[in-house]
Amino acid sequence: MDDFSIFVDNQSNSFIHMNDELTTEGSDKYTGRPTNLQFERKFFNKKIDCLDKGFVRLVDYMGTDASIVQAARVSYGDGTKTVREDKKLIDYLWKNEHLSPFEMVSLKFHCKMPIFVARQWVRHRTAKINEISGRYSILSEEFYVPDKNNINSQCKDNKQGRGEILSEVDASNFLHHLNNSYEQNKIAYELALEDNVARELARISLPVSTYTEWYWKIDLRNLLHFLKLRLDSHAQYEIRVYAEAMATIVKALVPYTWESFEEHTLYGTHLSRSQSNLIKKLMYSEELTQEEKDKLKMIFK
């Protein structure tokens, strides 16, 4: 039987993959869907702590590397007999940006994060979201307090970034004022609720560091796009922590896809026309001007 072919298992009446490396450990009793027990034992419904009070928890998922191969085989039909290994096929698909098969895998997370992190996160428009309602519920009055190792000065050369870690004294000062303001925020919120101010108004005294929660469902293609942007050193540390937690899960769920993602996207480099011309010049041992050398250095910075 062809490595990538699919057959109907007569007992469970389900579609099962035959490729050994991508075979999962069993199938769901009711749906016949292949299950990945080793992965589920480690990650399913398990909270991964993020920042001081947040977390990421995988609450549901559909698909594995095998689902990507399965979808790709359908679209290639008989025409691709030469592409024989699943891993190679996944790598080929990712490298050449044939990305729709990666949308066959979906993940649903329960996440708890400060509102300012959620503000950045929500810019990723392809996810489905349901968030706790501050109009309906009384919010938990939990605020993010950064660790001293993550309190930095303003970066000098990147207006959006952080510079050196602040001195112990400056960091303590910052935390002192921050905690005082949190106390004031809490009092204003509680007093408003006591005075029967509507919850949707009472909450406006709460800061953007207040923790919120949501369910966030996204397909693998768009999740990898999110991870590319939010694992990057230019992303704010606080959202990077969540991206790293999700990356751990994704890596375990779809190891072949993850390998290709690291190779071609996360640690790969995209070159502009003028940048590739510089590389060509170098290859043919032509002398580069200092300005050209500096430009090249910037690519691999």
Ligand SMILES: Cc1cc2nc3c(=O)[nH]c(=O)nc-3n(C[C@H](O)[C@H](O)[C@H](O)COP(=O)(O)OP(=O)(O)OC[C@H]3O[C@@H](n4cnc5c(N)ncnc54)[C@H](O)[C@@H]3O)c2cc1C
């Ligand atoms: C380090 C960093 C700094 C940032 N700074 C700022 C900032 O200062 N100000 C600011 O406003 N934003 C900022 N952003 C947010 C950024 O501009 C994007 O909104 C965010 O990264 C989401 O990217 P996206 O649109 O590619 O992804 P998604 O919304 O997740 O979409 C994924 C892909 O789907 C496609 N897509 C989705 N929706 C549409 C659509 N409506 N039309 C066409 N194609 C679509 C696109 O191909 C897109 O790349 C920053 C992001 C990062 C990572």
